[in-house]
Amino acid sequence: MLLPPKTWLPQASLEHLHLDWLSTAGIEVAILRLDQIDPLISGNKWFKLIEHLKSADRVGAEGIISLGGAHSNHLHALAAAGKRLGFSTVGLLRGHPQQTPTVNDLQAYGMQLHWLGYAGYRTRHEADFWQPWQTRYPTLYPVPEGGGGLLGALGCMQLRASVCAQLEGLGWNDYDGWWLACGTGTTLAGLVLAEAGEHPVYGALAVPGDHGVAQQVERIVQEAAVFDAAYELLEACRGGFAKVDPLLLDFIEQTEQASGISLEPLYTGKALMALRQQVEAGKFARGTRLIFVHTGGLQGRRGLSSEN
Numbered sequence: 001m002l003l004p005p006k007t008w009l010p011q012a013s014l015e016h017l018h019l020d021w022l023s024t025a026g027i028e029v030a031i032l033r034l035d036q037i038d039p040l041i042s043g044n045k046w047f048k049l050i051e052h053l054k055s056a057d058r059v060g061a062e063g064i065i066s067l068g069g070a071h072s073n074h075l076h077a078l079a080a081a082g083k084r085l086g087f088s089t090v091g092l093l094r095g096h097p098q099q100t101p102t103v104n105d106l107q108a109y110g111m112q113l114h115w116l117g118y119a120g121y122r123t124r125h126e127a128d129f130w131q132p133w134q135t136r137y138p139t140l141y142p143v144p145e146g147g148g149g150l151l152g153a154l155g156c157m158q159l160r161a162s163v164c165a166q167l168e169g170l171g172w173n174d175y176d177g178w179w180l181a182c183g184t185g186t187t188l189a190g191l192v193l194a195e196a197g198e199h200p201v202y203g204a205l206a207v208p209g210d211h212g213v214a215q216q217v218e219r220i221v222q223e224a225a226v227f228d229a230a231y232e233l234l235e236a237c238r239g240g241f242a243k244v245d246p247l248l249l250d251f252i253e254q255t256e257q258a259s260g261i262s263l264e265p266l267y268t269g270k271a272l273m274a275l276r277q278q279v280e281a282g283k284f285a286r287g288t289r290l291i292f293v294h295t296g297g298l299q300g301r302r303g304l305s306s307e308n
Contacts, residue, residue, distance in 0.1 A: 002053045002061065010037035012159075014166040017292060023208075025279045026286030029179075030170055031261065032163060035268075035296040038289035040222045043188045043296015045077035048147030050155040053081075056141035063075045063088025065126055065133060066143040070100045071242075071266075071300040074146045090114070090137055094121040101302035103260055125212075126280055146184040155157060156190025163291055172289060175199065180293035181236070181271035183205045185213040187233060187295060189220040197228025204291075205273035206238035211241070236274035242266055261294070264301040267292055 017029040068075035082089035089111040182203035191201045244265045252269040263269040
């Protein structure tokens with residue numbers, strides 16, 4: 001069995017985000033604290049994994065094989081889930097062998113690692129990519145990079161119900177939209193499916209436009225046959241994936257001091273900074289209420305802090 005006990009249902013709190021620039025603009029933001037649901041299987045990663053694990057369980061797989069980088073939050077969550085629940089995990093990694101805090105954890109959690117180089121990793125979207133790996137690991141179930149695809153999105157749909165159940169506690173009767181970082185677009189796609197056009201979902205792109213996020217979201221929406229899809233993707237990568245600059249780091253430091261909420265610079269930090277830019281540019285009217293999704297990823301910050 002790859003599935004956790006039914007008694008383990010991750011719950012994320014929804015709380016007001018108090019920041020001066022929001023108050024000045026008359027915008028209210030509630031932050032969904034996915035970073036707090038579990039010390040290891042953190043953020044949106046569990047939600048993206050759950051339907052993949054159910055599918056793997058149905059076909060009798062003994063474990064999961066998936067992809068990511070040397071700081072991958074997805075592989076970290078997958079390896080931790082495998083150790084906790086007792087199933088095998090294999091990680092196919094971008095680049096060449098290196099030791100990062102994340103890689104150290106993957107090895108400690110028992111994940112078997114294969115480094116693909118950069119050229120090899122770029123072939124991950126090709127039709128025959130998985131064939132040799134499934135031949136080598138016939139009992140493992142392949143999961144796309146980041147837990148993506150329709151199954152990953154279906155798992156993220158439940159975030160909407162979690163938010164709606166907590167609105168009354170905030171003193172809200174409704175909200176005007178979602179704001180979150182996008183790496184693969186899977187979590188955004190799940191919210192788009194759950195909303196079915198009722199509220200817009202804004203995705204702050206943590207990766208350049210040529211990473212195919214827009215195409216991925218559109219594929220998922222079409223596969224799910226959802227015709228009322230209200231979403232918008234906005235550039236927020238600040239020069240490229242994993243690119244970190246002094247302005248971003250200063251914004252994160254100031255925000256953490258003001259809010260007491262930890263951020264990381266690849267996803268949540270960039271997403272919140274992009275929201276500030278859009279708010280100050282007048283994108284949202286006074287009185288707008290937004291849900292900001294804290295997608296976790298704080299474990300990856302350990303390696304970055306030593307490099308920047």
